[in-house]
Amino acid sequence: MSEIKAETLTEVISKMLGTTIISVDFQSKPLQGGTLGDVQLVTGHATTSAGVELPYKIVSKTQKKFERYGDPDSWRREYDFYKSNFGALFSESFRWPECYHAEMNDEQNETQIWMEYIDGISGLDLTGDMYERVAEELGRFQGKLYAEQPVVLQNLTNLSKVDYMKNFYLHYRSWNRVYDYIRSEDCEIPKHLCKMLIDIDENADEIFNRLEKLPIVLCHRDFWVTNIFYSKGKTIIIDWDTTGWGYLGEDMASLIADEADVEDMVEYYRRCIPAYYKGFSEYTDISHITDNCVYELILLMFGYRLVEWYMDAGSGNKLQESDDERTLHLSTLQKINEIGNAR
Template sequence: MREIKAESLTQALNKMLGANLISVEFQTKQLHGGTVGDVQLVTGKAKTMDGTDVSYKIILKVQMKWERYGDPDSWRREYDFYTSNLGALFSESFRWPECYHLEMNEEENETQIWMEYIDGISGLNLTGDMYERAAEELGRFQGRLYAEQPAFLQSLTNLSRVDYMKNFYYHYRSWHRVYDYIRSKDCDFPKHICKMLIDIDDNADEIFQRIEKLPVVLCHKDFWVTNILYSNGNIIVIDWDTAGWGYLGEDITSLLADEADVEHMIEYYQRCIPAYYKGFSEYADILHISDNCIYEMILLAFGYRLVEWYMNATSQDPQDSSGEGLVHLNTLQKIYEMKSE
């Protein structure tokens, strides 16, 4: 947990509260922590110049430098975004948390972002209606930017590349641990699951040719339930460090398959894709698109990841047939069932 600097906290609260403060008391609660990132909820009371005590909640996100495969500058992307005009592109119904103060420590390669605390529903507590709303608002956001093509968005330099998903897939496929497993006699998967994954490998080049005909849009690229907050009917999306150019529908793959609500995956697949295209089509004509490739993108983005997660879970406890490993296998089964939808 990073030490809170009173001066930085005061600067953030001055902007957040719209008042000059003479004193600040605070407590911290770790929300997420690791070797390269740290997120804390900071709460307390601040005293204004006129002696009024004001209670507050604010988030401090600290990010250390690290190199994501194929995207080495992602560690500082949120900082770069918040120093740009990207926030002006959002709406009340689809936005990121407001930023109150930024710091960059060049010597230690560390960013600090003081941002809005969102009191909302997230993760697997999201309902089907909330999933659908998130998909529609995402489509509306991407459709508007695709139609308007804001000039400054084209000039942003620290965006992930449009071929990131493709490179990520081929990187995973080159990893013998997962590639060989689904082809081995020791594989625990039903044969139809193995065939589904192998068929994607066999047809990957042709599938990517189809995907690359889709519109290129600004993607979040980590649009999964833990990064989505539903608050008062609005969608607030956090963790923009992977964002950049991608293909129409790419973000929906994360919404549907990344640590999914397995019990409702088919239902959400049926609801979220039409909602997404409904939102997008408010700004851009997509009637000519007959092949959305979302099913294929789900497998390209998450097929081998789910295999890896299954292998990691079962290698830790091979006797646990009802635990985490089974969840990943059931997710693959639901993806298999999506094809008939």
Template sequence: MREIKTETLTLVLSKLLGTKIIGADYQSNQLHGGTVGDVHLITGNAENTDGVELPYKIVLKTQKKWERYNDPDSWRREYDFYKSNFGALFSETFRWPGCFHVEMNEGETETQLWMEYIEGISGLNLTGDMYERAAEELGRFQGKLFAEQPAFLQEMTNVSKVDYMKNFYLHYRSWKRVYDYIRSDECKIPKHLCKMLIDIDERAEEIFSRIEKLPIVLCHRDFWVENIFHSDGKTILIDWDTAGWGYIGEDLASLIADEADIEHMVEYYHRCIPAYYKGFSEYADISHIRDDCVYEMILLMFGYRLVEWYMNAGEEDNLQEGDDERTLHIQTLQKIYEMRKE
């Protein structure tokens, strides 16, 4: 991470702490990141004009320009969202992290976001009640936007497109490495799970014809447990760089299947879908929907990805870790299989 400018740090901390800051020290610890983006927790003590020292924590997210398949401007989406009025759409119980300063470098190849540090429960530490709460809050948020159709949101240009899920699936399906593998004699994935995936391929046109009749809503598109925080009874959702127009229920596929809680996966499938529609129904009548297609969306979005992860497991790790990973991906596919069988 490059050195932080003193004037930027004091500006940000003045907003964060609600007092004029004249100086501050800092330490930086990487939370996660890589070649595309880096996220650091910045901590230290700040001094205000009265000479009072105030401890602080804040997140600095640096995002470099890159092109995601079928969504080339996603790298700057959070910057664009935070520069807009999007934050006003949230509620007390469902929101994103507060942002205190945004910057774009002169060459428009990198953004910096100074954001609130969220302390709460996340990832596989989320309980079933928290899963259900997150699903209901998301439904309520999407239902409100669907009903009210905020004008500025309709005018925003940097959002992912409604056909993103379909193009993502077709891109994976065209990849012969995974497509041919589940149809080959060398495939070690249980045959009934391969058949589940092949059946989806054979019915894809009919499935998408049903999905495309569903209401179009603003999707987060990365609504998985590592991006969901439960704090003081509130749901806080981070990482909005893939957000855009999609179909009602689409985000539930990520909540249920993306690096899932295997032991409770089927249970959460049955708990989260009704909770989501309960929240959505507070703002819009969706009683006419008889087939939400969430099960099919899970397979369309994660079927081939799980096959890829299975095939890649152990390539850079020891044999035991590879075996454990492959077992996890098979278990995930098995739980998806069990969802429809119940």
């Protein structure tokens, strides 16, 4: 757990509360997530120069340098964004958490960001109506940036590349452990699901030819339910460290398939894709796009990952948990298959 300095915290809380703070007390606890970073909820009371005691909540996120495959500078991307004017691109209804302080420790190769605590509905507590609203807001955000090409966005140098998703898929496809497994006699995944994955491999060149005709938009690239908060009719998105250029619909693939509500995946696909296009179309005419490729994006981005997770769950020591996880991953693949059949 990263050290919290009272001097820094006093400065940060002064900015957050908009008044001079002379002292603070605090407690901290880890927040869910933060797989690659140390994310803490810091709470306590702050005393103003007038002697008034005020409660506060704030999030501290410390990120040490690491190298993500194909995206080596992602570890510092949120810091770079918060130090830029990236925040000006958001609207009141679709935004990120406000940042009160961001600093870089060059000696230790780590960043620390102090940001707004978001108290909203997230994860699998999101309802279908919320999914649909989030999809429309995302489309509106991406459509506006695509149409206007703001200078702020053009000046950002630390963005993941448009071929990141393709390279990620090709990296997985070249991994014999998963590639050979779905083609082996010993594979325990139902044959029709293996065929679904093999068909994507065999048609990958043609699929990427179609994808490359889609608009290139700014993608969050980690747009799954635990990074989405819905609060008072507004959408707040956290964890922007994988953000970069990608294909129209990439983030929708994550919203639908990345550890989502399996039972409602088909329904959410049916509702969210039109909502996403509706939001995007407010700024850019995309009526000529007849194939959104989201089904293919789902398989390219998550097909082999689900196979890996299924195989890893089978090697667990806790038998019941392993069985439950394997069932979940198979169910997800089955729902993807149903999406493909229903298109």
